[in-house]
Amino acid sequence: MTPATTGGEMAxxxxxxxxxxxxxxxxxxxxxxxxxxxxxxxAARMATGDWNPLFxxxxxxFELCIPGHEKWPWAVILGATHVLACAVAAEPKQTxxxxxxxARLKPxxxxxxxxxxxxxxxxxxx
Numbered sequence: 001m002t003p004a005t006t007g008g009e010m011a012x013x014x015x016x017x018x019x020x021x022x023x024x025x026x027x028x029x030x031x032x033x034x035x036x037x038x039x040x041x042x043a044a045r046m047a048t049g050d051w052n053p054l055f056x057x058x059x060x061x062f063e064l065c066i067p068g069h070e071k072w073p074w075a076v077i078l079g080a081t082h083v084l085a086c087a088v089a090a091e092p093k094q095t096x097x098x099x100x101x102x103a104r105l106k107p108x109x110x111x112x113x114x115x116x117x118x119x120x121x122x123x124x125x126x
Contacts, residue, residue, distance in 0.1 A: 012051055012084060016100055024084035026051070029072060031083070033062040038087040039097045040065075042072060042109070044079035054078050055109035056101050058094035071109050078108065 011023035024041060027033075040062065042055040054075045059065035062085060066072075072080070088094045102110050 014086075014097075014101065016097060020097075022086045022088065022097060024086045026082040026084050029066070029080075029083055033066050035061045035063045036087045037061060037089060037091065037094060038085060039094055039101070040086070041084040041101075041107070042069075042075035042080045043082055043084050044075075045081055051082075051084060052079070053084075053101070053105045053107040054080050056098055056105065056107050057110075058088070058091075058098045060091065074109055 011025045014022040014024060016022065022039070024039075026043070029042075037058070037060045039056070039058045041051070041053045043051040043053050046052050055071045057065075057071075066083060066085075086097075088097060
């Protein structure tokens with residue numbers, strides 16, 4: 001199971017508190033995403049080559065969730081260049097990995113809810 005058909009250079013490894021290992025591979029945002037569930041991170045590459053996580057979430061389907069995601073434009077403003085994705089089949093595990101990563105990494109866009117008007121359009125801060 002791969003999250004997308006393009007990208008997938010060297011993976012970043014996450015070890016959860018239960019000892020499970022998750023490999024997050026970087027993909028361009030406009031990749032051909034597959035209908036696979038898992039955890040994903042909008043990230044900026046730092047000068048050191050490490051990744052700076054800007055937003056973390058999970059999806060039942062990368063194909064349906066990532067294209068057109070409301071947080072991507074905000075992540076780009078903060079320097080996002082890639083999506084780090086890891087296929088995780090079970091939804092409860094997706095949620096637990098996401099929750100743990102947010103708590104430990106504190107990505108800035110997970111603490112800022114995006115407001116929507118009643119008509120579904122994005123509200124922008126002045």
